[in-house]
Amino acid sequence: MQNQNDQRILISGAGLAGMTTALALADRGFSVLMMEKAPALSEVGAGLQLAPNATRLLERLGVMDDLLPQAVSPEALYLMDGVKAQPLIRMELGSQAAQRWNAPYITCHRADLQAALLKAVRAHPNITLHLGANVLSHHIAADKVTIRVDHNDQISDYSGQLLLGCDGVWSAQRAGINQQNKPADESRARFTDHIAWRTTLPIEQVPQSFLSALKDQLSVSAWLGQGAHLIAYPIKNGKAYNFVAITDGEDIGTSWDMKGDSAALIRSFSGWSQAVGDVLQAAPQWTFWPMFEMPEPKLVIDKRLILLGDASHAMTPFAAQGAAMAIEDAASLAAHLSPEQSDHSAALAAFEKQRLARIAKVARRGKLNRFAYHASGPVALGRNIMFKLRKPDDFLRDLDWLYQYDAADITA
Numbered sequence: 001m002q003n004q005n006d007q008r009i010l011i012s013g014a015g016l017a018g019m020t021t022a023l024a025l026a027d028r029g030f031s032v033l034m035m036e037k038a039p040a041l042s043e044v045g046a047g048l049q050l051a052p053n054a055t056r057l058l059e060r061l062g063v064m065d066d067l068l069p070q071a072v073s074p075e076a077l078y079l080m081d082g083v084k085a086q087p088l089i090r091m092e093l094g095s096q097a098a099q100r101w102n103a104p105y106i107t108c109h110r111a112d113l114q115a116a117l118l119k120a121v122r123a124h125p126n127i128t129l130h131l132g133a134n135v136l137s138h139h140i141a142a143d144k145v146t147i148r149v150d151h152n153d154q155i156s157d158y159s160g161q162l163l164l165g166c167d168g169v170w171s172a173q174r175a176g177i178n179q180q181n182k183p184a185d186e187s188r189a190r191f192t193d194h195i196a197w198r199t200t201l202p203i204e205q206v207p208q209s210f211l212s213a214l215k216d217q218l219s220v221s222a223w224l225g226q227g228a229h230l231i232a233y234p235i236k237n238g239k240a241y242n243f244v245a246i247t248d249g250e251d252i253g254t255s256w257d258m259k260g261d262s263a264a265l266i267r268s269f270s271g272w273s274q275a276v277g278d279v280l281q282a283a284p285q286w287t288f289w290p291m292f293e294m295p296e297p298k299l300v301i302d303k304r305l306i307l308l309g310d311a312s313h314a315m316t317p318f319a320a321q322g323a324a325m326a327i328e329d330a331a332s333l334a335a336h337l338s339p340e341q342s343d344h345s346a347a348l349a350a351f352e353k354q355r356l357a358r359i360a361k362v363a364r365r366g367k368l369n370r371f372a373y374h375a376s377g378p379v380a381l382g383r384n385i386m387f388k389l390r391k392p393d394d395f396l397r398d399l400d401w402l403y404q405y406d407a408a409d410i411t412a
């Protein structure tokens, strides 16, 4: 006879993918057991832009009321010439974006989103979360999947009907599959030759030369130039600013949080405007993150094992959609699965088909942005002319497919 525990859903990893998936499935009536190897959910990372395709889903999960007071709804999005410190494009966001896409475009600190999600997870009667619980391995049987977990040095086994690997770009679940079934390189995360440098400054310390180049202080701006770009946006209800500089760089290991030598960063932006130079100098410390992507995203590994978020499809941040894709995975999976069904094979196949098409399209947009953002010489000139010829509304229309998308619509 089947044990009732074998009916629950197991999740490895309580990042953005894990927590949003737990909430979406729990709302559908599933019982969820989530394991997170970190003993506490720390403030890893810095800012996040959350576009309407993500915020409409977070609204349904009931986390926006806690998140919004800490977030910012930027008034505009600028593409800036990084050398001349002049706007190439200004796109209206704020209330216009909310009306156009029926959900707000916000910027926030990752820790604030994490805290709002954690509060909802802890309050949900269908979710159990174990912190300090490292999922070591999994075993798939005909009727269940079992995970082996090191929980504060105690080894225990837990079983369920599905295992969701939400364990990030260096996913242990994916690595386990690779060892069993695949040549080593086939689905390993690949270094993209880019480094992301991040810092956060209190608003009083953001250089005036930078702020005065933008008409609206509460805006997202992308400063473009040869081989690099700088993204800036307000977080913490406007009390701080998040900066992310993307440069070429070398693979220096699998960590998300390394202290960088800012002299190398400053060299990458030499010859850029004073506004950019002042920002680079103003920050006492830049953290740098080598950027990885999954060359071959795959979600459904087996009818009992699914990878979600970065574990499946880590992507470069050129479209600012990595977290949004994880949140979309959660909504889509929950919409496809039903607690009444015992065999999810058909639902999972439909889920994977829909998600892979969407993820591929978003990743293509990221590649296009990368080309446009880091252009130099005649390509940059052509880009700037093209930007001038288009009306602001054309740029908004161009984003409709991305931001209007509802991942919970299984017919989309």
Ligand SMILES: Cc1cc2nc3c(=O)[nH]c(=O)nc-3n(C[C@H](O)[C@H](O)[C@H](O)COP(=O)(O)OP(=O)(O)OC[C@H]3O[C@@H](n4cnc5c(N)ncnc54)[C@H](O)[C@@H]3O)c2cc1C
Pocket: 012, 013, 014, 015, 016, 017, 018, 035, 036, 037, 038, 045, 047, 048, 049, 050, 133, 134, 135, 136, 166, 167, 168, 169, 171, 172, 196, 244, 289, 291, 308, 309, 310, 311, 314, 315, 317, 320, 321, 322, 323, 324, 325, 326
């Ligand atoms: C520079 C940069 C800027 C970005 N900006 C944006 C942006 O503006 N907008 C956006 O949408 N996205 C952005 N992203 C992408 C976004 O941060 C990621 O896509 C997102 O955080 C992935 O979430 P995840 O839950 O899949 O993985 P993670 O956040 O990595 O979470 C994985 C979790 O699994 C846990 N774990 C790992 N192994 C185990 C194990 N064996 N057992 C138990 N737990 C385990 C980890 O401790 C972690 O908590 C950016 C990324 C970068 C690098």
